Amino acid sequence: MADVTLMTARRRPSLSTLLTRLRDRSPGLAASLLGGAVAAGLGLGSLAVLVMGLWVLSPYPDSGPGGALHVAAALWLLAHGVELIRTDTLSGAHMPVGVTPLLLLALPVWLVYRAARDGVDAPADSDSGFDLRCDADAPPLVPARTVWTGVVLGYLAVGVPAALYCAGAELRPSWLWVTVSLPLVVAVTAAVGVWTAHGRPREPVLKVWRMLPERLRRPVSGTDGWRRLGTAVRAAGAAAAVLLGGGAALVGASTVWHGGAARASFLQLTEGWTGRCAVLLLGIALIPNAAMWAASYALGPGFLLGAGHLVHPFASHPAPLLPPFPLLAAVPDAGAGSRLNWAAGAVPVVAGLTAGWFVARGALEQPARPGERASARWSAARTAGVVLLTALVCGAGCMVLAELSGGPLGVAALARFGPVGWLTGGAAGAWTAVFGMPVALVVRAWRLRTWWLRGGEIPAQDGGRGQTEAEAQGKDRAAARSTAARPGQPETGDGAKGKEAESGSVVPGAPEEELYDFLPAEDPYPPGWHDDLARTSRWAALHETAARSGTADEIPEVTEPGAADESGAADELDAPAPDPEDVPPPPPTEAP
Incomplete structure (x- = not known):
């Protein structure tokens, strides 16, 4: 009965456990x-x-x-x-x-x-x-x-x-x-x-993906379609971040350039410091909008300051009578654009280069070890397809941000403020494709060529067949081990190079990575293992062990290493005697 009660108590959870489960x-x-x-x-x-x-x-x-x-x-x-x-x-x-x-x-x-x-x-x-x-x-x-x-x-x-x-x-x-x-x-x-x-x-994303037309799904079809889509999204996100960051930099530079007008508009809005705080907070909340406007300006389509008043790098139409506001005071002056305005085109160029770099990184399999030959994850044609997909994703994202950043502030002339979404998205996709395509293909080819040289064949000096770098490294390691195992042998050739590298000296003309291809050989025996007294003690221990096992007659009597027998002749055995060097060291004794 006691056992049944104990088993029931073990199976039944305690009150604290139940409360913890209910709480969690x-x-x-x-x-x-x-x-x-x-x-x-x-x-x-x-x-x-x-x-x-x-x-x-x-x-x-x-x-x-x-x-x-x-x-x-x-x-x-x-x-x-x-x-x-x-x-x-x-x-x-x-x-x-x-x-x-x-x-x-x-x-x-x-x-x-x-x-x-x-x-x-x-x-x-x-x-x-x-x-x-x-x-x-x-x-x-x-x-x-x-x-x-x-x-x-x-x-x-x-x-x-x-x-x-x-x-x-x-x-x-x-x-x-x-x-x-x-x-x-x-x-x-x-x-x-x-x-x-x-x-x-992946399942929810794939369900939405299957709802798209076949033409849109074709660039990411195949076994690695998910990886290509992820690479395109990351590259498009990096390009969009560069566009927004560059736009924010353009807003800051233009605000400093028009600092007098921006300060006058800020002071003109209100006289109390509470009202100025409200204007400042509103300006801070609109900084991402201004960055998107500036990014659209750098892309080429520009933005609208009212119906029919377009501002882009090549020309700026006279804007209507606008309320005084610091961010509006930073708008480029009306008239034809100068070289300073055209310099804003560097922002989408950098964004396209960034997207191409990300695609090139995703197109290659990183080698597992240094010196190994890299393999291309995608072909050149498939890499180009990923660049086009990146341009499509970047254009769609910029179109949404452009639509969110603008809107109406009134009717008639004030019915439209900000960039036009489809123009901004199309320009972002075009810049990404134009500058990302050559960067992705060239960086991919260059990395394959560099790693091929690292992992390819080393030309032979005598005109024979070249040996791979892995084979050369394996021969160097083997020579180093053989040299370390024969301390009495003179060191020449590759073994001398390995020993010289082991001792810390540099071999002239040797690559840096070859100096650390192997670890220095260490003596596995403790200090004092090779002296005469230790050898004599090991012989005595060997005889004592053989006497106990009944095989003492098979081991020669050697009282001193290298000593002669009574007839003055050296001991010569028909069968090789066990080498004392091969006898394992005695186990450490524990203190009582």
């Missing part, structure tokens, strides 16, 4: 709904705190706290790409506001992404693509569909009331954009978060 186990849909609502609340609350702080510190507030909260909710919706409508204009007409600050867009995207990842209840190391939880008591991952549905519904449960709250304000959202842009941003971001938390599996 995710409730699934409920937790995802809560995570989505919390993400929306954090984003909305952050903007509300910022706007309320500026309102409190403002010496002449235009409205009460309700107006400040309406502005915060409208800015939160604008951060999701929702177009706003101004009703407090001098003419009384409604004016659209559709320029989304990309830095504000990063806040809800990051919050939704984290909520989706946490809803899956994945470990912190799930970015590597493996589930590292080895505990059998750990709860399983929540299904992806459950988490995605919960996060999206929870986020929209806060977003829709926020849109209703500011629907009657002076800055109200457009309901068409509320029903399209807000769910789209949340759904895509939550899907990426769930996909990352589950280890980035």
